[in-house]
Amino acid sequence: MNSFWEEVLVFCQTLTNTIGQQLMKDFGQIEASRKSDGSLVTQADRWADQEIQQAIAQQFPDHGILTEETEHILPPQEFCWVVDPIDGTTNFTRGLPIWGISLGLLYRGIPVFGFVHFPPIQQTYHGYWFADSGLTGPSGAYLNGKPIQTSPDEPSLNHIFNLCARSTDVFQNPFPCKVRMIGVSSYSSALVACGASLGGVEATPKIWDIAAVWVIVQGAGGAFIPLEPQPVFPLQVGEDYGKRSFPSLVVSRQALVEQFLPLVQFIGDRVF
Structure with missing residues (x-):
């Protein structure tokens, strides 16, 4: 193999x-x-x-x-x-x-x-x-x-968290990191994988935006969390994925899910 x-x-x-x-x-x-x-x-x-x-x-x-x-x-x-x-x-x-x-x-x-x-x-x-x-x-x-490897650091205002253009409503509450908007879903997640940022959120990524980095982030020690109740994978044979979005949270390690998920969970409940 x-x-x-x-x-x-x-x-x-x-x-x-x-x-x-x-x-x-x-x-x-x-x-x-x-x-x-x-x-x-x-x-x-x-x-x-x-x-x-x-x-x-x-x-x-x-x-x-x-x-x-x-x-x-x-x-x-x-x-x-x-x-x-x-x-x-x-x-x-x-x-x-x-x-x-x-x-x-x-x-x-x-x-x-x-x-x-x-x-x-x-x-x-x-x-x-x-x-x-x-x-x-x-x-x-x-x-x-x-x-x-992903970063082992705790969130602070000297650390980075990436947003997409449709997730800026996170500013309704105090946010624990500096925010950056990369404009490219895969690169946003790659920055988490290499330790440059602690996390990121994408409101409307398609399957081709996340399939590769889903592997890379987890291979580097991070966590990829769907913001919808149903799991993303496995994909289903015969299903059309052209219009389906997969709102997702990416964090540098599982322990940070508890801190970031409440700040972005609403994104999965919105209809775009």
Whole structure:
């Protein structure tokens, strides 16, 4: 099985480097259109989506694919890739250098491997989280090939917590950390995984926003908490995930859930 994980890692490294080099040529130089859900899309998103799908089909013909731009229904294969060709399209179109290519690998509907590459800042995160899947292999989370861990610190006004654009109502109560708004769901969670921030909340992420970093955060020692009663995983074969959001809290360790959850729990109860 270790040879399989080595193949998966090398595949992701090679593919995202190639895709990222081409996307950098379009970075800040391309027009976007608005999709029905209000998010932006460009021809670069669609190009990258197709290139990634073709590469997966060639390298792993027995694997399924779920992508932001085209394939929204979970296929029946045991292994399935969840693809966000450009996480942070608004940043990408406006010339802001935080956006990435996100690849998560599901096994029977549960993420077990995550890989996110941020071309403008040359940061690449990957991780493994097998839990009770029955799979074996590497463990942990990594930034540019080096192991990372979440922060052991207690919250203070000298520590960072990340918000999304739809979660600013947290300011209705005193908040125990400095707040930052990154604008890219995967990078917000990656900052928790590497210890730069203590937590983050996302009000309306789709499955391709969270599948990869769900693994990376937990592989680094953090906790990924759904803000809805039902669990996120396993995903269900045949279900359409194109319009479903997964409001989520990410924290650097389980012990902080008790402190942060009451401040953001209302987000899961809202209808967007």
